[in-house]
Amino acid sequence: FERKSQPSSDILSTKPTELSPFETALFLSGTDGFLIFDKESLQIEDYNRSLDDIFELDKTVDLRGIYISQFMMRYLAPDSANLELLMNHIPDNWAGEANFLTSSKRRFESSVKSMPFQKDQREHLLLSIRNVTEITRAKEELDIYKEKMEKAAKAKARFLSSMSHELRTPLNGIIGTSNLMLTEKNLPENIKTHINILRYSSEHMLGIINDILDFSKIDAGKLELKMKSFNLKATLDKLTNSFLNEYKSKSIELVFYADPNLEKLKVLTDEVKLTQVVANLLSNALKFTISGKVVLNVKVNNVTEKNTTLFFEVEDTGIGIAKEKHEEIFNDFVQVNDDDLRRFDGTGLGLTISEKLVKIFGGELKVESELGKGSRFYFTLTLDLAPLLQQPKEKIIAPGQVADIRGVRVLIVEDNEINAGILRSFLLKWQTVIKEARHGVQALELLKYHKFDLILMDLEMPEMDGYTTLKKVRETDSVIPIIAFTAALLENMDSLVTESGFNDYVLKPFRPAELKKKIEYYAPHRKIEYA
Ligand code: ADP
Secondary structure, eight states: OBOOSOSTTHHHHTSOOSSOHHHHHHHHHOSSEEEEEETTTOBEEEEOHHHHHHTTOOTTBOOTTSBHHHHHHHHBOTTOTTHHHHHHOOOTTOEEEEEEEOTTOOEEEEEEEEEEEEETTEEEEEEEEEEOHHHHHHHHHHHHHHHHHHHHHHHHHHHHHHHHHHHHHHHHHHHHHHHHHHTSTTOOHHHHHHHHHHHHHHHHHHHHHHHHHHHHHHHTTOOOOOOEEEEHHHHHHHHHHHHHHHHHHTTOEEEEEEOTTGGGOEEEEOHHHHHHHHHHHHHHHHHTOSSSEEEEEEEEEEEOSSEEEEEEEEEEOSSOOOGGGTTGGGSTTOOSOGGGTTTSOOOSOHHHHHHHHHHHHTOOOEEEEOTTSOEEEEEEEEEEEOOSOOOOOOOOOOTTOOOOOTTOEEEEEOSOHHHHHHHHHHHHHTTOEEEEESSHHHHHHHHHHOOOSEEEEOSSOSSSOHHHHHHHHHHHOSSSOEEEEEOOOOSOTTHHHHTSOOSEEEESSOOHHHHHHHHHHHSTTHHHHHO
């Protein structure tokens, strides 16, 4: 291909063109390679400078006059996409990929487009060839980077979640043992105080672990709301009551202003998570208030047939937050009173979780505060109202009534010796009759030769896990109550009952009174026979 002069100007000077001056300018200056050929003779008529560059053409090479198929044969990579089509017949208005080799045999990926036009009353085709190697490479690199980031985020979530799960098991040992020690009679006062500190600290640690678990779940977008209908006023009454002692001990007044209309409403939402948000705000308000009072205010802004719009507010007379820190406090692991770290414990996750939860509920958690002048956290939510259906009765035994489970025959299926030991101690103290298995296979063996009124079953076990064991037991016994006894916080704990078929579950670390009540609930008629 010999070439005498720069071809690009020819199109303007020597031959009149039906391309507009604008199109011609584009042709000349475009960064894409352009090439024009006559559709009848199939000979190349012109091409621009960028085509020279893209194909690394020698200045002596002239493509004009050669056949388009010759050009393709020379520069298309043998394994190019659309090879046949580009060699033999390029349709009008076509767009596709192709791989070319430059004159110095450098390979590049390109996107090719064709556009028909008239010139000198003859049909022509304009081919544009764009080198997309860089873009493709950048895209690939971006994809790799994105994949790496996703992997890292997943690894982080997995680490946080498995670490928290792992920590829950030894904590179960500490909390369980301190609970157990506290039930000893005639404990000297100072020992009791020590054990109480042990219990308080370990429960506090459990709270932090639960926060981290919650956070990683929300972060991974795995948190689902568990809808339930309930009376919000009653729930918030319970919550504020549970705070009264803590508030009293700091001589801070806690006031709950509930809209008179709130009492009549039964909302349909996630009770636990909504309570968690308000509890966190009340706990922060208490933590950062030295004197004065904290007000929880819930207003009913609107009620329709379907839903209600509620305004929540927690206001304190505490140390306040500097204006420039207002955004920061919602970030993970941020505590703004850095210099006061020792005075106020916490992880800096509470507000992060609360803010994300409020968002999941469809609202926005906001703050108004000035240093030294107290703080006000507030949000508005529109919550569905529960249909006026009778709710299934909760499986709770009246408070105050002491459960009596003497003589109940319990099979403990638990592989962890420490957990089993704590459980054993409580069950023996309550005068139940127990047998123990370390995994499912042993449990099935014991069930063959002994009668039980109830099974407490761990989920993760060697040999045979809790789920499989449950299925096996149910093949021969459809009535025996089986309670999942687990440290694992599943995404949906209720699925243990609704999907896996357990009668109920008890979370480790367990509260002794709660476990006792559940055993009584599921094996109430047995104790008389065996007392
Ligand atoms: P934590 O309470 O565990 O430190 P949070 O995310 O709940 O974490 O709060 C983050 C920070 O915001 C706190 O450390 C504190 O500096 C500030 N903060 C939160 N609530 C209040 C409040 N009611 N008054 C003053 N400061 C607050």
